[in-house]
Amino acid sequence: MGVFKKLFQQTFIYGLATVLPRALAIVLVPLYTAVLAPSAFGIYATLMSYIILGNVLLSYGMETAFFRFINKHAAQKKTVEATALTSLTATAISFLICTLLFREQIANTIAFKVEYVTYALLILVLDALVILPFAWFRANERPRRYAIIKILNVCINLGCNLFFFLVLPRLVTNTSENFWSTIYTQENKVVYVFISNVIASGATLLMLLPLYVKIGFGFNKKLWKQMLKYAFPVLVAGVAFSINEAFDKIMLKYLLPENVAEAEVGVYAACYKLGVFMTLFATAFRLGIEPFFFNHAKEANAKTTYATITKYFSIFGSVILLVVIVYIDIFKKILISDSEYWVALSIVPIILLANLCLGIYHNLSVWYKVTDRTRFGAYISIVGALLTLGLNFTLIPLMSYMGSAIATLAAYGTMMVLSYFFGRKYYPVPYDLKKIGGYLVLSVTFSAIAFYGFDGNLIIGTALLLVFLLLVFLLEKKDLKRIMNR
Template structure:
């Protein structure tokens, strides 16, 4: 099997495992929108934004260091694995103990109910303890095990959400004074979202826990110091990424007037979900590509391979961008059935393009990962975070969530450009800029025509999509045939 076909196979499997958990968020949007309303949905979105930042802090770049060091120290793979696992396990236990002790203070400071903070802290700890076992599956090329467990997590989470929101009210009503009635929540139904997540995370950790025995808890201070040095820039980059990805919801909550803040966050977060189609594709691709980058860094034609991969990522991403924009009126009725949320649809094209830029950036980031210059990644991410924070602080008071969307695009776009410029100076890859830029500009142009000029007309939009796909087929037919025959 050629390296491209192997990459696409693993990307598909990892993608399935990644798409389904994130697709769960999309599938449940209609339920949340109908049951929770704008304000409680805003509470959910804001707390989940904090959890994104927490996930980065608790893994502190150790997952990426894990991949690098098991390839760099092939004779000490077992010790690398156990050192990483021990480090994350101890730090997570310390974090959970300290934060639970100060739980009420955190709740007052962040303006959340204390039980919500408790749920969030436990979810963070459970997920952190599963990070290295899942990394082990990826490093040992066991994508099916990875996927099955991730999909099982989705099934549990989905089942619990459906039970809490659809089945439990009926059971409580038909059995007054019963156990079902005692656990029925009315004014804080958003708590069910966190409870379902917590239970699913606990069961997932239980499933992967045998790897703790298999990997063991041996610890090498020397290896750990090297891994931490490698991981720290990744951590800084991760914090910056979490700011880019999630801090808009947090800033909307605290910068907008208190009487409208949670509702504004709710409509923004719901419509933001329509941009997740691009995120699903980009994340799945990244999961498959990261081990691939390291494993093939020493190949003679590595740079040409990286250039080809980036080109086709852009092609597929551009097609997804145009497809979602053309059929956005259909998606909004399926995923966001409450018209009260549709005011924020204007952000969807901006968020889709922003996430495409982020995906391209991940492909371009190969240069600093394979050359052990991860500090560049941290610098680029910090620049992006600064753009995010500054533009959000300036624009939110003026144009609310529209400013957040613009800030996201500006941040990811600047990161993409900076990474390309620095990469060409330090690890020149022969990217096909003319082709990449052409497909991207054509997709953006057609999307703008469909959304802004023709107001989502399905006939015209479908015609534009057909023209775009036909151009791809005509331009890339010979190259695709060569790749698939290798």
């Protein structure tokens, strides 16, 4: 099978496995916004932001180090696998014990109920315990196994949410006490979101336990230190990246007046979900591409291949940007039925463009991963995090959630540009900047015309989308035929 065909096949399977969990978040938005007030949705969104940061801390770059070391030290593959698994398992269990002992203090510090914090800690640790097994599937090119378990996780999570929000209220009678009434709450429904996540994460770990046996526990101290040294910049970059991804919701909660903060976070987070279409595409692509980058780094035409991949990522991303903007009035009615949340729709174009910049950044970041200069990933992400924190702190009091959206775009756009210029110095890749830039500018221009100029007019928007697609077809048809025939 040709290099590109194999890449696209694996990207599709990984994409399916990645899109479905994130698509679950989209599918559940109509349910959550129908039964939860914006303030309750804000509680969910803020705590999930903390979980994003916690996931990075509990993985501490070991997943990326795992990919690098099983390729760099092929003779020690089993040792690398066992050492990584032991390290992640030990730190996850230690973290759970320590944080459960101090969960009341943690809850008081971040101003949440102890119950919510407990569930969040359980989700964090259960997710940390499946990092290495899922990485093992990717490293050993077993995308179908990876996808099946991810899909089952989605089904369990969805089933639990549907039960708690739709079925359970029907099982509770107003006239007499029964078993179901003991677990039902009318005032605190957001807790069911966290319970559903705990159940799904726990079931996923159970499905992956046989892989624990297959890999086995073992520990090579010298190798572990080398892996940590490689992983540390990835951890720093991950923390900085989680700040870029999640701290807007957290800062909105604490920088806005207390009486409106959670509701503002709620409407912002709900409309932010409309930007998830770009995130789904970028994440799926990254999961398929990361092992590919490492596996093909030594090939003679590697740089040309990377350039081609980045160009087509930019094209597909530009199409997604334009599609979502053109049909945003349709998407909002499907995904956010309660018009109370629509006040924040103005952030969607900005968030979509920000996520496209982030996706391009991930493609450009190949240079520091294959040259073992991961510290540059940390430097770039730190710059993005500082921009996120600084701009949110400055703009939220003035512009509320619009300030957060602008900060997100500024951070991801800056990271994209910095990665390109550093990469040009240390690992020059012949990117087709004219075409990439041309597609991006045209997509953004058409999106602005459709959204701001014609206020979402479907006829005008569809015409602009068709023009864009026609131009892409005319300019790329020869290259596409050549790639598919390899």
